[in-house]
Amino acid sequence: MENWKDRITVDPAVCHGKACIRGTRIMVSVILDNFAAGIDRAELLASYPSLQPADIDCALSYAAELAREGTIDLPIELSA
Secondary structure (H helix, E strand, O other), X not given: OOOHHHOEEOOOOOHHHOOEEOOOOOXXXXXXXXXXXXXXXXXXXXXXXXXXXXXXHHHHHHXXXXXXXXXXXXXXXXXX
Protein backbone atom coordinates (compact mmCIF):
# COMPACT_ATOMS: atom_id res chain seq x y z
CA MET A 1 0.00 0.00 0.00
CA GLU A 2 1.12 3.50 -0.81
CA ASN A 3 2.02 5.80 2.07
CA TRP A 4 -0.89 8.15 2.78
CA LYS A 5 1.56 11.05 3.06
CA ASP A 6 2.15 10.76 -0.68
CA ARG A 7 -1.53 11.45 -1.48
CA ILE A 8 -2.92 13.56 1.38
CA THR A 9 -2.02 17.23 1.58
CA VAL A 10 -2.92 20.26 3.66
CA ASP A 11 -2.72 23.68 2.04
CA PRO A 12 -4.14 26.75 3.81
CA ALA A 13 -5.19 28.10 0.39
CA VAL A 14 -7.23 24.97 -0.48
CA CYS A 15 -10.45 24.03 1.34
CA HIS A 16 -9.53 26.20 4.33
CA GLY A 17 -6.52 24.02 5.12
CA LYS A 18 -8.50 20.79 5.48
CA ALA A 19 -6.78 17.53 4.50
CA CYS A 20 -7.41 16.84 0.80
CA ILE A 21 -6.38 14.37 -1.84
CA ARG A 22 -3.27 15.85 -3.46
CA GLY A 23 -4.04 17.84 -6.61
CA THR A 24 -7.79 17.97 -5.90
CA ARG A 25 -10.24 19.76 -3.68
CA ILE A 26 -11.67 16.48 -2.45
CA MET A 27 -11.42 16.55 1.32
CA VAL A 28 -10.57 13.39 3.22
CA SER A 29 -13.63 14.06 5.38
CA VAL A 30 -15.86 13.85 2.28
CA ILE A 31 -14.52 10.38 1.50
CA LEU A 32 -15.00 9.25 5.10
CA ASP A 33 -18.47 10.78 5.34
CA ASN A 34 -19.52 8.94 2.18
CA PHE A 35 -18.20 5.63 3.52
CA ALA A 36 -19.99 6.23 6.82
CA ALA A 37 -23.20 6.85 4.86
CA GLY A 38 -22.85 3.46 3.17
CA ILE A 39 -21.64 4.68 -0.23
CA ASP A 40 -19.46 2.00 -1.80
CA ARG A 41 -16.14 2.53 -3.57
CA ALA A 42 -17.57 2.24 -7.08
CA GLU A 43 -20.19 4.91 -6.45
CA LEU A 44 -17.65 7.17 -4.75
CA LEU A 45 -15.25 6.83 -7.68
CA ALA A 46 -18.09 7.53 -10.13
CA SER A 47 -19.11 10.64 -8.18
CA TYR A 48 -15.55 12.00 -8.10
CA PRO A 49 -13.89 11.16 -11.45
CA SER A 50 -10.51 12.56 -10.40
CA LEU A 51 -10.43 10.22 -7.40
CA GLN A 52 -8.32 7.06 -7.72
CA PRO A 53 -8.82 3.82 -5.75
CA ALA A 54 -5.49 4.39 -3.99
CA ASP A 55 -6.77 7.81 -2.84
CA ILE A 56 -9.55 6.07 -0.91
CA ASP A 57 -7.08 3.67 0.68
CA CYS A 58 -4.85 6.58 1.69
CA ALA A 59 -7.79 8.52 3.13
CA LEU A 60 -8.65 5.51 5.29
CA SER A 61 -5.00 5.13 6.36
CA TYR A 62 -4.87 8.83 7.25
CA ALA A 63 -8.02 8.47 9.36
CA ALA A 64 -6.57 5.41 11.09
CA GLU A 65 -3.41 7.37 11.89
CA LEU A 66 -5.48 10.17 13.39
CA ALA A 67 -7.43 7.66 15.48
CA ARG A 68 -4.19 6.13 16.75
CA GLU A 69 -2.34 9.36 17.42
CA GLY A 70 -5.02 11.98 17.92
CA THR A 71 -7.24 12.45 20.89
CA ILE A 72 -10.71 13.80 21.28
CA ASP A 73 -12.74 14.29 24.41
CA LEU A 74 -15.29 11.49 24.64
CA PRO A 75 -17.63 10.79 27.51
CA ILE A 76 -16.22 8.20 29.87
CA GLU A 77 -18.29 5.06 30.14
CA LEU A 78 -18.44 3.59 33.58
CA SER A 79 -19.07 -0.13 33.80
CA ALA A 80 -21.85 -1.09 36.17
